[in-house]
Amino acid sequence: MNMDGRDENLESLAQMSNRYGGDPRYVLAGGGNTSWKNETELYVKPSGTSLATIRADGFAGVGRAGLDAILKRQYDPYDEAKREADVLADMMASRLPWSLDRRPSVETLLHNLCPGAFTAHLHPSLVNGLTCGADGPSRARGMFGDGVMWIEAYKPGYALASLYSRKLEERGSAGKPTPDVILLQNHGIFVTADSPGEIGSLLDGVMKTLDRNAPIKPRRDIVAIEPSRLAEAKKKIADATQKHVTVGVPTILHAANAGILEMMADENAFLPLSSPFTPDHVVYCKARFLYLESASETAGRYTRFVSENGYAPRVICVRNVGAFFIGQDERQARNAAELFQDAADIAAYSRNFGGPLHMTQELTDFIIHWEAESYRQKMV
Numbered sequence: 001m002n003m004d005g006r007d008e009n010l011e012s013l014a015q016m017s018n019r020y021g022g023d024p025r026y027v028l029a030g031g032g033n034t035s036w037k038n039e040t041e042l043y044v045k046p047s048g049t050s051l052a053t054i055r056a057d058g059f060a061g062v063g064r065a066g067l068d069a070i071l072k073r074q075y076d077p078y079d080e081a082k083r084e085a086d087v088l089a090d091m092m093a094s095r096l097p098w099s100l101d102r103r104p105s106v107e108t109l110l111h112n113l114c115p116g117a118f119t120a121h122l123h124p125s126l127v128n129g130l131t132c133g134a135d136g137p138s139r140a141r142g143m144f145g146d147g148v149m150w151i152e153a154y155k156p157g158y159a160l161a162s163l164y165s166r167k168l169e170e171r172g173s174a175g176k177p178t179p180d181v182i183l184l185q186n187h188g189i190f191v192t193a194d195s196p197g198e199i200g201s202l203l204d205g206v207m208k209t210l211d212r213n214a215p216i217k218p219r220r221d222i223v224a225i226e227p228s229r230l231a232e233a234k235k236k237i238a239d240a241t242q243k244h245v246t247v248g249v250p251t252i253l254h255a256a257n258a259g260i261l262e263m264m265a266d267e268n269a270f271l272p273l274s275s276p277f278t279p280d281h282v283v284y285c286k287a288r289f290l291y292l293e294s295a296s297e298t299a300g301r302y303t304r305f306v307s308e309n310g311y312a313p314r315v316i317c318v319r320n321v322g323a324f325f326i327g328q329d330e331r332q333a334r335n336a337a338e339l340f341q342d343a344a345d346i347a348a349y350s351r352n353f354g355g356p357l358h359m360t361q362e363l364t365d366f367i368i369h370w371e372a373e374s375y376r377q378k379m380v
């Protein structure tokens, strides 16, 4: 059972996962995933679990031959939903016998293609300031050269892994080495190496370079809001949300800091937050936020938002008061708060890299309707 040091490697994988998962600079909520593999087996974070708490026996084991076969197989080129369902079925069928109660991460196919034994996929806001920056591709080339692969914004899962596979082949035929760092536009970073220590050094290198090249930082200094004004806005939001929450009383959290209040100064200042930067923002905050210039507009604008978008807002921004996060429970509201702050941080960092660049509507729609993401959202 432990001929190739599997147990020790899975223990190291769990430690690495907990270290990054527990540090909000690298990943939030149920975001990110990690893996370890040998010649025949790959162990990856299951979908809907959290890097912060995963243990050595918590990973999903998958046979690599099955994963290799998925990328060679022909799937329905016209019916995206059918393709995704078939890929998922093939991936589930590749699980090792002791992992049948787990669903491997949506990025398992990409982990399988990465050259290192260990791979970490994370969503640091500092990195995403670059990947969500209008000048991202040229700035990445300038800072990191050929040692880093840039992948343009693309549908996650099978489609992304296929694109990466094609890019690897192109690099191979051009005689270029396989990079150990991949930057995914509007998404995050993959780092791959033969040990967690090497992953740490590579990631540190990227973070330090970005930090030096990003003099504009998020402004998170807390701003006190006058209590009666805050209470009034919260009451109006509670009244509006009440009829859209199916179970119990919604949890409403509030945040106000210099950075987010500045972005709520008017419709124009709010543009960087007007649509999502990465899939996690859609998963935890929904695709759009409701922006109000005054709390007195809440009832009417809330109803209009629901009829225009088909869902209730999870984030409501009120000028001079701050952002409100509405959840069916505490966890949902807290995840929305964390990912909203992440979006605000990315907006700030992106100003160092050509200004904010959001996901396209097509990509956002794909995430909204992707079964894999609704599964993930349900779990964490």
Ligand SMILES: [Zn+2]
Pocket (backbone or CB within 6 Å): 031, 032, 033, 121, 122, 123, 187, 188
């Ligand atoms: Zn990701």
